[in-house]
């Protein structure tokens with residue numbers, strides 16, 4: 148069976164951030180020029196945007212992988228790398244975005260509404276941006292972060308005012324083609340319509356949209372035929388119009404039975420009971436069809452339906468049906484004023500990025516948190532100075548402190564990040580960490596002189612209490628030293 152393309156799975160990958168550059172300014176007779184490595188550019192994001200001129204998700208079915216461009220690395224002479232371009236993917240109005248587990252991430256309604264499906268990676272800072280009073284010439288730069296990548300599922304739920312429902316070949320597409328400018332495919336075999344057609348119809352002052360959707364068959368609410376895919380579209384419509392075939396030759400079928408079957412499927416699907424309904428008895432241009440319509444009409448009206456005898460072929464009865472649909476739509480709109488469609492940008496839910504957690508797992512300690520994980524990604528582990536800077540950041544955030552508190556010992560395994568992309572360390576507590584130990588132009592005194600605090604701790608680090616009091620003493624000591632505490636805000640690196 149033909150695949151229905153109003154549900155697609157898409158892999159989206161944002162661009163990586165460019166690496167920061169570590170460079171030192173060189174000029175004749177000025178051998179000690181300052182650091183001048185520029186920042187890396189931000190990676191492009193993948194953004195879904197509602198475009199009213201798009202009606203299907205077909206395009207994504209054919210190429211289900213999309214990637215935005217990477218940011219460029221920074222360069223010497225304070226040159227910032229260029230930003231990767233965003234990849235904007237146009238989607239139809241009414242696209243629902245979910246993750247693979249079916250959790251709704253965004254419901255995109257209204258032209259221009261956007262959703263960042265994968266955010267570009269931040270560019271890494273160059274050494275010129277990392278310089279500070281105490282670290283005048285950092286010999287390292289931060290790495291760009293990888294862009295987000297994930298699998299999303301997109302489903303289209305049409306946002307039409309009127310839905311035409313009925314058996315395959317009842318003439319739904321034919322009707323929409325004669326009341327609007329839409330030119331859907333029409334043929335005398337079932338399931339000609341595989342994707343919904345949207346038609347714009349005018350009746351006096353009222354302009355409204357009609358969705359023509361795939362045919363329904365018994366069992367549709369259980370997913371038979373194109374059932375569920377079809378019913379999804381009906382959910383948002385204001386009015387349902389039963390299109391009943393008065394000229395079918397199929398045994399066991401007549402307009403009344405067809406209507407009951409469709410109603411049974413609608414009620415099985417649920418949530419549609421409150422929608423007003425109209426009945427269109429179609430194909431009355433066929434002589435037998437007119438006879439059948441005449442017989443059927445009274446019973447339908449008795450059941451409370453407003454009935455219209457129409458023919459898509461001869462165009463009779465269309466005007467009355469059109470104005471009846473318009474009237475219900477206009478009344479519904481008056482009762483519930485349509486919200487102004489603003490350009491909303493929906494972002495994936497923000498995670499609390501202030502904190503971090505430390506948990507023990509089989510003798511190892513796992514650190515989770517937006518900042519520690521980002522800092523690890525930004526670190527060039529082949530550069531000792533960069534590693535020192537990371538240790539410094541972690542210590543200042545309180546990660547080391549927390550590790551002591553939960554009982555970690557020197558040499559224990561510390562894991563930062565989630566399973567797939569975690570970084571594993573043998574814990575070597577630094578406490579005083581990097582920054583304040585760094586001398587002029589990035590020399591690190593730790594490489595030259597012994598580090599009494601660390602050594603003393605190594606001797607004593609038998610029990611946790613000893614270690615902790617040691618740490619507290621050391622902290623008091625270091626805070627007494629001018630300029631040893633904080634060198635500024637790391638938040639936005």
Ligand SMILES: Nc1nc2c(ncn2[C@@H]2O[C@H](COP(=O)(O)OP(=O)(O)OP(=O)(O)O)[C@@H](O)[C@H]2O)c(=O)[nH]1
Pocket residue numbers: 313314315316317318319320321322332333334335336337338339340341360361362363429430431432433457458459460461
């Ligand atoms: N004589 C006559 N034939 C019609 C009329 N309306 C539609 N048909 C024919 O019925 C067949 C099916 O029409 P479609 O409009 O494709 O039917 P549909 O309900 O959209 O069918 P699916 O998309 O398969 O669900 C085509 O051969 C049409 O030409 C009508 O008013 N009179």
Ligand SMILES: [Mg+2]
Pocket residue numbers: 319320321332339340359360361362
């Ligand atoms: Mg059709």
